[in-house]
Amino acid sequence: MAIVVNLDVVMARRKISLNELSDKVGLTLSNLSILKTGKAKAIRFSTLEAICDVLECQPGDILGYVRDEH
Amino acid sequence: MSKTDNFVFIALQVITWIIFVGLCIEAGGLITNFAFSLFKPEVIQNLYQKLDLSEMYERSKSAYFIMYGFLLVIAILKAVLFYIVIILVHKIDLSKPFNSFVSRKITLISYYTLSIGILIVIARQSAESLLQRGFETDKLDQFWGDGQAFILMAAVIYVIAVIFKKGIDIQNENDLTI
Numbered sequence: 005m006a007i008v009v010n011l012d013v014v015m016a017r018r019k020i021s022l023n024e025l026s027d028k029v030g031l032t033l034s035n036l037s038i039l040k041t042g043k044a045k046a047i048r049f050s051t052l053e054a055i056c057d058v059l060e061c062q063p064g065d066i067l068g069y070v071r072d073e074h
Numbered sequence: 075m076s077k078t079d080n081f082v083f084i085a086l087q088v089i090t091w092i093i094f095v096g097l098c099i100e101a102g103g104l105i106t107n108f109a110f111s112l113f114k115p116e117v118i119q120n121l122y123q124k125l126d127l128s129e130m131y132e133r134s135k136s137a138y139f140i141m142y143g144f145l146l147v148i149a150i151l152k153a154v155l156f157y158i159v160i161i162l163v164h165k166i167d168l169s170k171p172f173n174s175f176v177s178r179k180i181t182l183i184s185y186y187t188l189s190i191g192i193l194i195v196i197a198r199q200s201a202e203s204l205l206q207r208g209f210e211t212d213k214l215d216q217f218w219g220d221g222q223a224f225i226l227m228a229a230v231i232y233v234i235a236v237i238f239k240k241g242i243d244i245q246n247e248n249d250l251t252i
Contacts, residue, residue: 031252035252036252038250038252039252043250044250044251044252045246045247045250045251046247046250046251046252047251047252048251048252051252
């Protein structure tokens with residue numbers, strides 16, 4: 005998919021674990037894992053807002069666009 | 075799921091089983107009739123529905139085998155169709171029905187229904203053309219059923235199968251929305 009999720013990069017920068025993020029954002033570990041591995045098909049604004057709030061970042065830090073070669 | 079839905083679903087399971095058993099008996103009876111008509115024709119009067127096509131056999135073997143072929147294939151396909159319906163009604167989870175298994179089975183049911191419908195129409199036409207040539211085919215009418223109804227049913231079931239496929243896509247997308 006052309007949209008890439010850089011959640012792991014931001015998490016590493018903030019030195020926050022998946023468990024901690026899960027507790028603070030209120031998402032299940034499995035859902036966060038789906039998001040982190042790029043398997044998610046969509047993300048709600050409310051989820052994005054909560055993640056940005058906890059990680060103190062912008063949506064663009066978490067999501068990026070890479071042009072598909074094929 | 076409400077109590078009424080639950081009751082209707084259990085009733086549906088029982089009815090499907092009854093129809094399946096009936097169709098198995100019919101298919102089995104016709105197979106037995108066919109075997110006896112070939113190897114021991116004198117006992118055919120005591121067998122299922124007293125279906126005696128010996129006159130047709132004497133006049134034209136090919137007509138006899140074609141008509142019996144239609145009878146057997148249609149009866150077996152109907153039994154198989156209801157076997158698939160039984161598997162479906164036993165394994166479907168009404169609280170979460172949108173999965174690939176249910177979609178596959180519904181599509182399969184539509185294909186079987188369409189095949190049965192087409193075969194019935196062809197068999198009926200063949201029987202009519204044999205009737206015009208002086209063969210006695212009125213005994214076979216009870217076995218054909220309504221071919222057009224089967225074809226219509228196949229179309230409706232196919233539409234349901236397509237909607238189910240779309241439902242599965244939507245559910246998958248919903249499951250992967252974080």
